[in-house]
Amino acid sequence: MTLYHIHLVMARNKEFPEGNVHRGYDIHAPLDADGHLDKAAWEKSPSSSTVMRFWDGERSALGYLVHHPKGGWAFDYDPADADDDETGFRLSSHIFKQGEYISIRDHGEDELHTFVIDAVTQVN
Incomplete structure (x- = not known):
């Protein structure tokens, strides 16, 4: 399985008109040839797909990319x-390619935050 490092940073919004490179995620996940999350590869080794949330000096949160039975990540x-x-x-x-936008709902919030993919690089 080939993993990719996907670096997301907060996109422009009302609070941060220029975006915020100190808020985002570092994700290690398998991607298919088109750049989509590769569920079949993920199923072979789900613990290899990790995420690190960084947020303006808060302690980084470490976790996993998971696929829920209802179909969402x-x-x-x-x-x-x-x-x-x-x-x-x-x-x-x-x-998942540089310059694309992704929205993520923070736990405990109804609001979606928008992030831009800053980089996608092959890990192995």
């Missing part, structure tokens, strides 16, 4: 606590 920081999951908006259909 999420970031899970504690498998024993379903309330900590952060869900991505239609991540199954997104193409």
